Amino acid sequence: MFSTATTELPLLEASTDALELALGGTQADIDRARAAQLVLIAELDRRQTNTGDGYRTMGEWVAARLDETPECAKALVQTARTITPPIRTALEGGDIGYARAVETTRLHMSGVDDALEIGWAHDIAGLRRRVAAQHRLTPVDEIDSYENRYLAMQPNLDETSWRLWGQLPGYDGRIISKALSERGDQLRTEGTTLGQRSADALTTIAMDSLDNANGECSTSTLVTVFVDAQDAAPSNGRKGVKIDGGPRIGSRILEAILCDTTIETIATTTTGQLIDHGAHRTLPPEIRRTVLQRDSSTCVIDSCTSTYRPEVHHIRPRSQGGDHHPDGLATLCWWHHHIAIHGLGMTIDPSSPPQRRRLLAADRAEPPD
Ligand SMILES: [Zn+2]
Ligand SMILES: [Zn+2]
Incomplete structure (x- = not known):
């Protein structure tokens, strides 16, 4: 076994075959280490270690302790709980790798008895498709998909842009995807990417929601603009202008606000001294x-x-x-x-x-x- 001897090989002189063999050796090391982790996790799980440490699930505990992704930790825990003796023997004997052991165990749990034999006919991606096709959504899976739902939004440092990401239960994801696509098509389709249309659609749906909640059109929504006169004047509004709630805005957004909104301006000097204020409809x-x-x-x-x-x-x-x-x-x-x-x-x-x-x-x- 080459083990991790790659570092000792004179890399530039080694034949490609030797490198490939060494690469395979490192994978065998990883697979053996994963097999050992499965045994340890099964025992720690039996002791309900996560509850004692204040973690909701064993998956979260493993993710935290191993500094692993949630998906990887979940696969470790699920496989540790459900791996069959033949699959374990095959993994420990080096006949199959860790990824194959995970997917074969899943295939077995989905009700396929001779999962190990059937699995040989597929590569890992094919195995996954086979598992997905076999998969019936159990009530526990359904509850899981709801419990793990979230939507996160994070602005960059000066709030000139935001990133959004999250995870939704299947059905809810479909609803949102359909709503964004229908709204996006209403807005404008030529010259925009699907991603841009979805972004526009989400913004306008949010605007509709605010309108309904306030009983007024957002075009009359009051926006408070803070102007640092000493910065704003010499830079044509490219510096020193902020709207209520923090985001720095440039001259374009300022122009949009001036176009069709009700604004309240608060102008100050750099030292924060109030020099002008007032609310007025821009139109x-x-x-x-x-x-x-x-x-x-x-x-x-x-x-x-x-x-x-x-x-x-x-x-x-x-x-x-x-x-x-x-x-x-x-x-x-x-x-x-x-x-x-x-x-x-x-x-x-x-x-x-x-x-x-x-x-x-x-x-x-x-x-x-
Ligand atoms: Zn138009
Ligand atoms: Zn305008």
Whole structure:
């Protein structure tokens, strides 16, 4: 047996066959060590060690003690509990590897008597498919899939972006997947990836939910903007502007807020001294209603027929002196307003007809300081 002798081989001079043999030897070492772990875990499990140490399950205890992934720890515990004597003998004798022992044990537990023989016909991935096909969801599995459900969200350091991940029971996952896909298709399909559509869909579903909870449209939601005047003024709002709750925002988001929201501004000096404050609707509600009425609450971008969450946009940005005259305002669907214009930085061609607006590509150049 080569064992872990790879480190002693003159690596560059060794033949490929010798390296392959050595690699196989290291795997045999790992398999033997896993076999030993199965014996130890079975005994620790019998002693209910996890309960004594305050862990809900043996899997969690193993994950913590071995610094292993939850999946790996769960497989160790389940295999330790259910491995049959023939499979154990095959693993300890080096006839099968650890991964094969895990899957063969699963196949046996799913009701296949001669799992070891049947297993030989498949590679590990094939074995897994065979187990999945055999698998009937037991009440315990079902409860497990609910108990392990979670959804996590984490912002990056300055909250300019968030990561989401989690695990859902099968049926719930299907519901969410279907809802996101249906909403995503309503918003916009050309030029967006499936992932981008799902992200937009989730955001708008959340906005709908907030609207329903507050009994008002989010376009009139109060946003508090904190402005550090000494930082914000010389940088055109690219520094020194924050919204309530912490996230730093750039000039684009600030423009979106100024476009169609009710804001409360709190301007301070760098030392925190209050120099100005006030709440005001960025767009008077009667003008907003007039524009929506004029455009039949439908997006005015050429060939867009969306009526989803219509918002009123200032064609000439507020920061460049755009006022609230209806001629300078356009009804846009959520996607065109929030994503295309304020997100991707496109602008409306002012010379395009009012009911058939064209978009101009984003100017990616930084505005002068
Ligand atoms: Zn706008
Ligand atoms: Zn649109």
